[in-house]
Amino acid sequence: MNYQLGHVVAERELVRHTTDGREVTVQLRVGEPLRIYDVDKNVQDWFCPLQIMGMGDGKVRAAFGVDSLQALLHALILAGSLLQSWSQQISEKLTWLELSELGLPPAGILQGLSQSESK
Incomplete structure (x- = not known):
């Protein structure tokens, strides 16, 4: 499915340090x-669209939730x-x-949350 980014509510700029010594701006938009x-x-x-520019394919993706x-x-x-x-795939x-x-x-946060609920 093709998602549209729509109204951007959050952004973060990162720096990608390339193997040839350059610094490239990577922009995360949510x-x-x-x-x-x-x-x-x-x-x-609910779904929340996101886009990463400057690394990967620049495609708009979506994550889902109950709210x-x-x-x-x-x-x-x-x-x-x-x-x-x-970054691991391209060693940068x-x-x-x-x-x-x-x-x-971190990705493991969801597992950590479910484990803490079962205690």
Whole structure:
């Protein structure tokens, strides 16, 4: 499915340190979470579009949730996972504010949340 970014609600600029020594700006843009309806199932869910420019394919992707906050959280987790995967594939380092920590929630956070709920 082709998603549109729509109204951008959050942005982050990262720096990609290329193997030939250049610094390239990578921009993460997150769109406003939107409600979607499945009329056949009478279900209402949410999706949150995101786009990464300067690394990867620049395609708009979407993360889903049962409400707008969960969709937004999933979008940030997806963005972090994509950035980490792409940088490892091309052996390039990414930084934010000159730090290797990009300030995005780790993919394992969802597993950690479900484990803490079962205690």
